[in-house]
Amino acid sequence: MPDHTPSRPLAGAPDSEAPSSTRALRLGVCGPVGTGKSSLIALLCRELAGELQLGVITNDIYTDEDARFLRSAGVLDPARIRAVETGACPHTAIRDDITANLIAAEELEADFTNAGGTGLDLVLIESGGDNLTATFSPALVDVQVFVLDVAGGGDVARKGGPGIERADLLVVNKTDLAVHVGVDATLMVAEAGAARDGRPVLGLTRTDQASVARLCAWVRAQLASHRIGALVPQDPGPMAPHFHADAANGLTGGWHVHDHAHA
Amino acid sequence: MTDSRRTIHRDLVLMLLADARLPVAGHTQSATLEPALRAGLGPADVPGFVATRLRTVTRVEAATAVVALHHLRRGLDLSAVEAAWSARTTSPAMRATSRSQARALLRLVSRLWPGTEALRAVSSSTTPCRAVVLAATAASLDLEATALARLIGYDDVQTVCSAALKLLPLDPADVTGWVASALPAVDALADEVAHLTRPDDVPASGAPQIEAWAQAHVHTTRRLFSA
Ligand SMILES: Nc1nc2c(ncn2[C@@H]2O[C@H](COP(=O)(O)OP(=O)(O)OP(=O)(O)O)[C@@H](O)[C@H]2O)c(=O)[nH]1
Ligand SMILES: [Mg+2]
Numbered sequence: 001m002p003d004h005t006p007s008r009p010l011a012g013a014p015d016s017e018a019p020s021s022t023r024a025l026r027l028g029v030c031g032p033v034g035t036g037k038s039s040l041i042a043l044l045c046r047e048l049a050g051e052l053q054l055g056v057i058t059n060d061i062y063t064d065e066d067a068r069f070l071r072s073a074g075v076l077d078p079a080r081i082r083a084v085e086t087g088a089c090p091h092t093a094i095r096d097d098i099t100a101n102l103i104a105a106e107e108l109e110a111d112f113t114n115a116g117g118t119g120l121d122l123v124l125i126e127s128g129g130d131n132l133t134a135t136f137s138p139a140l141v142d143v144q145v146f147v148l149d150v151a152g153g154g155d156v157a158r159k160g161g162p163g164i165e166r167a168d169l170l171v172v173n174k175t176d177l178a179v180h181v182g183v184d185a186t187l188m189v190a191e192a193g194a195a196r197d198g199r200p201v202l203g204l205t206r207t208d209q210a211s212v213a214r215l216c217a218w219v220r221a222q223l224a225s226h227r228i229g230a231l232v233p234q235d236p237g238p239m240a241p242h243f244h245a246d247a248a249n250g251l252t253g254g255w256h257v258h259d260h261a262h263a
Numbered sequence: 264m265t266d267s268r269r270t271i272h273r274d275l276v277l278m279l280l281a282d283a284r285l286p287v288a289g290h291t292q293s294a295t296l297e298p299a300l301r302a303g304l305g306p307a308d309v310p311g312f313v314a315t316r317l318r319t320v321t322r323v324e325a326a327t328a329v330v331a332l333h334h335l336r337r338g339l340d341l342s343a344v345e346a347a348w349s350a351r352t353t354s355p356a357m358r359a360t361s362r363s364q365a366r367a368l369l370r371l372v373s374r375l376w377p378g379t380e381a382l383r384a385v386s387s388s389t390t391p392c393r394a395v396v397l398a399a400t401a402a403s404l405d406l407e408a409t410a411l412a413r414l415i416g417y418d419d420v421q422t423v424c425s426a427a428l429k430l431l432p433l434d435p436a437d438v439t440g441w442v443a444s445a446l447p448a449v450d451a452l453a454d455e456v457a458h459l460t461r462p463d464d465v466p467a468s469g470a471p472q473i474e475a476w477a478q479a480h481v482h483t484t485r486r487l488f489s490a
Contacts, residue, residue, distance in 0.1 A: 062485045085489035087290040088429045097286040099367040100489070256270040257405040 024055065024109055024120040025226040027219065028136035030094065030163060031147035033129030036173040036206075038066045040147060040215075041124045043206050045075035047216050052121040052223070055108040056081045057101060059093050059128045066126055082108055090128025098140040101125060105140075122223060132161040138233035143222045146236070148192075149174040154183040157192035157201075162237030164192065169200050169218055176205040276404045281414055283421065287367040292360075293426030293488035294419055295473050298480035306431045310441045313423050317448045319470035321419040323351045324361075324394045325412040326456040326465040331398035332408055333460040335381045341388060341395060347462035348392050354474035356481045358392070360490040365396040372400045379403035409457040416449035426488060 029037045038058075045054055054076060058066035060083060067083035070076065084100045086093040093100055105123050113119040125141055127134060136144045146163035148156050151174055157164055164170060170192050178185035185203055192201045200218065204211045225231040283289055299312060327348040334341055352358050369391070373382055381402035385391045391399075394415070401411040424438045459465065480490060 062487065064484055068484070085291045085486060087292065087426070087489070088487045089290045092290050096284070097288060097290060099286055099288040099370065100291050103288075103363065103366060103370070257273050257276055258270050 024053075024105075024123045025143070025223045025231075026105060026123045026125060026141045027222065028094065028125045028127065028141035028144035029147060030127035030130070030134055030136060030144065030167075031171075032132060032152065035129075035147045035149040035152065036171075036204075037126045037129065037147050038069050039206060040145070040171065040173065040204070041126055042070055042073045042075050043212060044124060044216070044219060045070070045073075047212060048122070048219065049076055053112065053118060054080060055105075055112065055120045055123040057104045057108065057123065057125045058083050059086050059090050059101065059126060060084075061086070061088065061090060061128050080108070080112070086128055090130050091134045094125075094127045094134065094136045094140060096137075098137050101140055122219070132156075132159070132163065135163045135167065135236040138235045142226055142231055142233050143168045144236065145169045145171055147171045147173055150178045150183045150185050150188060151181050153181075154188045154191075157188050158195060160195045165195055165197070166199065166234065166236035168222070168234060169202060170196060171202050171204050171215070173204045175203045175211070176207065273406065273410065276406060277410055277414060280400065280404075281417055281421075283425065285371070287364065287371055288489075289418075289422065291489040292364070292422050293430070293490065294422040295357075295477050295480070295490065296423045296426045297430060297486055297488045298476035298483070299473070300430055301483070302476055302479070306427075306433060309423065309427050309431070309438075310444065313420050313441065313445050314448055315470060316419055316423065316473065317416055317445065317452050319468045320352070320357070320473055321416055322452060322456065322466055322468045323348065324419070325415040325452055326459050327351075327392070327394035328398045328401070328411050328415055329408045329456050329459050330462055330465055331395045332401050332411055335384060335398055335402040338380075338384075341384065341391075343462040344465075345388065345392060345395060347465045348394060351465055351467045351469055352392075352474075353469055353471075354477045356477040356490065357474060360477070361393040362390045363489075365391050365393040368393065368400065369396045372396075372403065376403050407457075409453050412453035412456050413449055416452045417446075420445045420449060429487060 029041055031037055041056055045056070048054060056070055056076060058070065060066050064083035067081050070081050071078040082104050084093065084104050108123060109120050127136065144167050146167035148164065148170065150172060157172065172185065172189050172192060175185040189201050189203045202211065202214055202218065204215060206212065222231060294316065296312065304312060327344060331341060331344045334344055349358060352361065369386065373386065376382065381399040385396055385399040397411065397415065420442050424442050427433060428435055428438055477490060480486060
């Protein structure tokens with residue numbers, strides 16, 4: 001008899017996390033460097049802070065750049081803005097190992113519930129500016145926005161990639177700059193729509209109130225859907241979209257441990 | 264006992280836990296290397312830094328884990344172990360780092376192996392340190408004390424060295440050479456602490472300079488690593 005001890009059941013209950021409809025909606029904002037992720041978050045804070053309890057988590061290359069930008073923008077109580085260090089791996093922190101972000105989101109949510117508050121409605125998570133392939137794990141965010149800008153070139157949307165093609169919303173930002181960079185913003189939005197199989201695309205300029213209103217309306221609709229439990233996080237990829245491993249509910253099967261060679 | 268489940272070798276469990284791909288936010292950690300470099304250490308100092316950690320702070324961590332494992336296996340209360348670790352880890356920043364790493368680990372292992380007695384025991388403490396949660400993981404997976412201590416030593420070496428690759432202009436093969444060169448010290452550390460059983464046995468081998476760096480790191484505004 002090898003000196004292993006009796007095995008334990010390995011399958012078990014899923015995460016004790018609250019069902020998605022009772023905790024804050026987690027909205028991810030990703031996209032290449034400088035496309036306007038922080039600005040979009042600042043915009044949402046400015047527009048929605050009056051009606052919703054908000055929190056923000058930033059993932060930076062150099063830690064708290066984005067958090068400091070947002071705090072200094074004065075659109076949200078600085079205590080509601082947290083920075084997560086990514087060890088120079090911003091892609092990992094939103095996808096392969098989401099632990100630091102999950103813990104930050106839970107702490108933020110808990111802090112504003114425990115403090116006698118009513119809890120947060122919406123947590124915005126900004127990814128560190130990364131390349132076109134970075135998207136959020138659906139285990140971290142309920143819904144995600146991919147941000148491009150017209151200054152990055154009119155072809156970017158057509159080139160595609162998981163975020164561009166399958167994020168819940170694609171924002172083509174800084175449409176005000178289109179004339180200066182020789183890009184046809186309307187065409188860029190149309191081509192993005194084609195690459196996305198009908199998923200929503202929004203041309204945005206922070207000073208264009210109509211586009212800002214459309215963004216806010218989309219966010220409110222996501223929150224409403226989340227609250228009735230109808231929002232199912234979608235994975236933009238790069239893998240095939242809807243794979244759910246059994247491991248989500250504990251391991252299947254099980255094993256004993258021993259330290260002898262097999263006979 | 265009729266059981267269709269497969270018997271697997273302990274080494275595989277250890278590999279799983281030592282793998283950098285384990286989602287416990289390991290990529291956010293530099294084991295104080297980042298502030299040490301900021302304070303003036305250079306590439307050539309990294310192997311010495313690794314060795315110093317193994318003799319000091321990592322020794323506290325490994326010894327704490329081994330003592331915690333002993334307590335868990337006998338159903339003894341862990342508060343004295345936790346207190347011994349706390350008293351020997353004087354930097355509040357290092358304690359906070361350990362506790363947040365513990366939380367990350369506990370989150371994962373409770374999901375994979377729910378309902379083990381050891382994990383229940385550490386979950387009842389509000390903020391266990393990482394050594395104690397690693398001990399509970401070892402207890403849940405039938406790892407021996409020596410293996411647990413080796414895991415802690417090895418992980419510390421790899422954490423420093425992989426952070427070094429992000430922070431310094433180094434050849435990854437050279438850095439892997441540093442890891443390999445540190446293995447005898449990891450082995451020795453494990454042998455030295457594996458038999459410990461009492462909270463008082465945990466050596467007070469902190470490193471004031473490393474602790475000071477850990478403290479300084481909290482107040483920097485441009486950093487890649489959480490600690
Ligand atoms: N013209 C114009 N500029 C904008 C708009 N939105 C953002 N910007 C500018 O674009 C630049 C980058 O914006 P950020 O919000 O910092 O971009 P980011 O994606 O958060 O950048 P990283 O976090 O560094 O990846 C800043 O100079 C913004 O002022 C817009 O609608 N129009
Ligand atoms: Mg930003």
